[in-house]
Amino acid sequence: MITTDKTVALKTVKLPESFSRISWSLLIIGIILTLLSFAVNPKHASFGLIMTLAFVASVGIGSLFWVGIEYVSSAVWSTALRRPFEFIAGVIPFLIVIAIPLLLKMHTVFEWTRKSLLKTDPALVIKAPYLNEPFFIVRTLVVFGIWWLFYYLIIKNSKLQDTTRDPKLTARNVRLSAAFMPIFGITLTIFSIDWMMSLTPDWFSTVFGVYFFSGAVLAAMAFATLLIVKLNERNLFPVKLTADHYYNLGAFLFAFVNFWAYIGFSQFMLQWYGNLTVETAWYIPRMHGSWAVISIALVLVHFIIPFFALLTKPAKMNPHRLVFMSVWILFAHALDIYWIVMPVYDPGGATFGLSELAFLIASAGIILTVFSYKAKSNNLVPVGDPKLQRGLEFHI
Amino acid sequence: MRVLIQHIILVQNMSEIQRIPPSGRRLYGITAIFDNPDKVLSATKAATQEGYKDFDVYSPYPIHGLDNAMKLKPSRIGVVTLVLAMIGVVSILLFTWWTNSVNYPLIIGGKPYFAWPSYIPITFEMAVLFGAVSTVISLIAIWLGLPRNSHPLHDTEFMKKVSSDRFGVCVEATDPKFDEKQTMDFLQRLGGENVELAYYEVHELSLRKAVLDPKFVGAMVIVAVASSGATYFSLNKMLLMRPWSSLNNQFKVLPESRSTFYADGFAMRPPVEGTVARGHMPYIFSGNMPSAEKYMKNPLLPTPRVMEVGQRDFNTYCSPCHGYFGDGDSRLQGQFPSPPSLHSDTLRHAPDGHFYQVMTDGFQNVMPSYARQIPRDERWAIVWYIRALQRAEHAKGSDVK
Numbered sequence: 001m002i003t004t005d006k007t008v009a010l011k012t013v014k015l016p017e018s019f020s021r022i023s024w025s026l027l028i029i030g031i032i033l034t035l036l037s038f039a040v041n042p043k044h045a046s047f048g049l050i051m052t053l054a055f056v057a058s059v060g061i062g063s064l065f066w067v068g069i070e071y072v073s074s075a076v077w078s079t080a081l082r083r084p085f086e087f088i089a090g091v092i093p094f095l096i097v098i099a100i101p102l103l104l105k106m107h108t109v110f111e112w113t114r115k116s117l118l119k120t121d122p123a124l125v126i127k128a129p130y131l132n133e134p135f136f137i138v139r140t141l142v143v144f145g146i147w148w149l150f151y152y153l154i155i156k157n158s159k160l161q162d163t164t165r166d167p168k169l170t171a172r173n174v175r176l177s178a179a180f181m182p183i184f185g186i187t188l189t190i191f192s193i194d195w196m197m198s199l200t201p202d203w204f205s206t207v208f209g210v211y212f213f214s215g216a217v218l219a220a221m222a223f224a225t226l227l228i229v230k231l232n233e234r235n236l237f238p239v240k241l242t243a244d245h246y247y248n249l250g251a252f253l254f255a256f257v258n259f260w261a262y263i264g265f266s267q268f269m270l271q272w273y274g275n276l277t278v279e280t281a282w283y284i285p286r287m288h289g290s291w292a293v294i295s296i297a298l299v300l301v302h303f304i305i306p307f308f309a310l311l312t313k314p315a316k317m318n319p320h321r322l323v324f325m326s327v328w329i330l331f332a333h334a335l336d337i338y339w340i341v342m343p344v345y346d347p348g349g350a351t352f353g354l355s356e357l358a359f360l361i362a363s364a365g366i367i368l369t370v371f372s373y374k375a376k377s378n379n380l381v382p383v384g385d386p387k388l389q390r391g392l393e394f395h396i
Numbered sequence: 397m398r399v400l401i402q403h404i405i406l407v408q409n410m411s412e413i414q415r416i417p418p419s420g421r422r423l424y425g426i427t428a429i430f431d432n433p434d435k436v437l438s439a440t441k442a443a444t445q446e447g448y449k450d451f452d453v454y455s456p457y458p459i460h461g462l463d464n465a466m467k468l469k470p471s472r473i474g475v476v477t478l479v480l481a482m483i484g485v486v487s488i489l490l491f492t493w494w495t496n497s498v499n500y501p502l503i504i505g506g507k508p509y510f511a512w513p514s515y516i517p518i519t520f521e522m523a524v525l526f527g528a529v530s531t532v533i534s535l536i537a538i539w540l541g542l543p544r545n546s547h548p549l550h551d552t553e554f555m556k557k558v559s560s561d562r563f564g565v566c567v568e569a570t571d572p573k574f575d576e577k578q579t580m581d582f583l584q585r586l587g588g589e590n591v592e593l594a595y596y597e598v599h600e601l602s603l604r605k606a607v608l609d610p611k612f613v614g615a616m617v618i619v620a621v622a623s624s625g626a627t628y629f630s631l632n633k634m635l636l637m638r639p640w641s642s643l644n645n646q647f648k649v650l651p652e653s654r655s656t657f658y659a660d661g662f663a664m665r666p667p668v669e670g671t672v673a674r675g676h677m678p679y680i681f682s683g684n685m686p687s688a689e690k691y692m693k694n695p696l697l698p699t700p701r702v703m704e705v706g707q708r709d710f711n712t713y714c715s716p717c718h719g720y721f722g723d724g725d726s727r728l729q730g731q732f733p734s735p736p737s738l739h740s741d742t743l744r745h746a747p748d749g750h751f752y753q754v755m756t757d758g759f760q761n762v763m764p765s766y767a768r769q770i771p772r773d774e775r776w777a778i779v780w781y782i783r784a785l786q787r788a789e790h791a792k793g794s795d796v797k
Binding site: 272273275312 | 507
């Protein structure tokens with residue numbers, strides 16, 4: 001392990017009070033709206049809460065994935081940017097809080113919990129060993145537990161390195177992250193199948209886990225890019241990041257926009273071509289009525305527009321473009337989750353109400369509040385990491 | 397003629413000689429070798445600051461930050477890639493649309509003719525293929541200058557070093573600030589070793605001659621012959637040899653061969669009891685005219701289309717013997733007995749089944765069966781046409797309007 005004897009010049013920065021004020025108020029408004037929506041229409045609100053869970057979980061676990069990837073690949077360029085990812089991953093322990101109201105009232109959203117359906121639907125009888133309430137709750141707890149365990153261990157080592165500057169901690173995190181990668185793949189697939197695919201219990205798609213993965217890591221990258229670029233442009237980042245760092249962030253956004261489209265289209269084309277009832281049942285409500293408009297809008301918003309907006313090299317280095325496209329992609333990811341979840345609630349047409357508003361505000365509020373809280377009590381860059389200096393001198 | 401060619405060669409040589417300076421060789425530039433990437437990077441920065449523009453840096457691997465130090469403009473090759481990839485996208489979409497919905501419309505899997513989702517994968521592939529291949533070709537053609545197959549620095553000690561473990565700078569003679577002495581001093585001051593002058597070879601002065609260099613032409617011919625020969629061999633010969641010939645020598649039962657699998661030793665098996673050929677329709681009135689006349693009715697209606705088909709088939713199959721109007725005036729000039737007229741009272745009052753039975757079975761060993769030539773529905777169409785001919789011959793007053 002190479003240790004650097006050069007000391008990194010750090011600015012002492014403090015996040016402005018307004019940042020945490022806005023985050024907290026978003027969170028509180030989001031919670032109030034969620035409670036209100038439950039009072040108005042509990043079923044609609046439950047679907048809204050599933051969207052919130054899916055969004056927060058995807059951004060949180062996606063961020064932990066990027067932290068792990070940095071360790072496993074020994075990436076240098078992203079060392080200075082790792083902390084924002086770690087802070088965003090701090091939402092992982094709170095996922096269970098969002099999931100508990102849904103676990104208590106599973107009948108309102110999950111069709112397969114109804115025993116009467118088992119008599120008429122032979123497919124559900126075959127799926128019953130997997131899709132039953134006790135096993136569902138156990139899976140959810142195990143998945144969130146594993147995520148929390150890896151989050152706790154990796155972040156603990158990373159934080160400890162700030163004071164001890166021990167390069168052995170990096171080696172330990174590399175091993176932890178290597179173990180995390182396959183476990184991440186399996187648990188994320190389980191999460192996506194349980195909380196989104198099982199809303200339409202007859203349907204199945206072997207690529208759905210990968211589809212959710214592509215959206216999750218893209219959204220995590222977009223959230224971190226938004227915060228990193230915004231902080232750096234306002235001189236609130238302790239070290240100076242260059243256009244070369246921006247370029248890599250933009251390149252990852254661009255790459256995963258394409259990956260999402262590739263996987264989404266793979267799923268669509270095979271099911272469209274196969275034309276089997278069990279598979280097309282998921283797409284038919286999404287291709288008719290106002291949902292068809294949402295589907296086409298999703299292709300434009302999630303793929304075509306970001307593709308051309310981030311295609312050129314100068315665009316990937318332009319901070320204004322990056323901030324704008326990060327917000328855009330986060331909205332696209334929210335639209336993607338809306339498109340996955342809400343046609344189950346109302347196959348007749350797109351809905352927009354209190355629950356959707358609560359979903360958008362609460363999701364942003366949770367992640368921003370956790371970020372601002374973590375940013376207050378931790379260093380914004382991993383000052384003890386041996387790769388930091390090389391990471392700051394990074395050139396493409 | 398020979399004199400003329402000699403004259404041209406002479407003139408060319410003269411013009412070449414004129415371009416070569418008195419020393420006899422034309423200068424390309426000044427080369428300098430550096431030990432490590434840091435040194436060459438700082439030398440590059442210094443050269444840029446000094447105002448040099450026409451110089452290049454040589455390194456066995458990419459050096460980060462070099463393009464900034466050389467003040468290179470961003471490459472525009474991305475535009476070439478994008479434009480050609482889009483041409484690939486548009487052309488393959490037009491191609492799939494034209495083949496599948498215009499030239500040879502074919503329904504596959506119950507999908508519409510232009511089933512665009514199934515064309516997206518090939519569109520993606522073509523975008524990648526056009527983009528990648530065109531990028532490489534334009535790199536070779538435009539940025540490397542394809543017709544030039546030789547370079548003054550090629551086969552020099554300098555090039556040998558900078559392509560293994562050293563880093564080099566070459567300031568070219570075309571630079572406005574270039575001055576043999578000053579530039580040499582400048583490079584030495586930067587810490588360059590082996591500061592040397594690099595000259596053009598004589599054959600490099602003429603672009604046309606370089607392409608016609610016998611070595612180059614010979615190598616190209618060898619490549620062309622070898623690649624086409626290898627292609628021919630692999631597709632026409634190699635695939636028929638073992639072990640690639642496995643598709644030719646399959647384990648299968650050939651007709652009329654002996655089988656070890658079945659107890660009776662026959663490889664060819666009779667069809668299962670009661671098997672009917674695809675499209676087969678049994679005909680139960682064969683040889684039974686009274687029943688055919690009694691039980692069969694024409695299943696078609698005399699639509700214009702049916703009459704058209706009936707007329708076409710009658711003129712093709714029936715008219716050689718029966719005549720175009722069914723009068724029995726054969727065109728065979730008595731080489732075959734002429735049939736009776738179709739307008740006799742008996743035949744005018746005969747039921748439809750009679751004509752169908754005659755066409756299907758043949759008649760009195762003189763007229764053969766036409767069942768193999770004329771499909772079932774077309775035989776019924778001919779019946780309608782015969783009826784029309786008979787009506788025309790014996791028109792009533794009410795038929796005229």
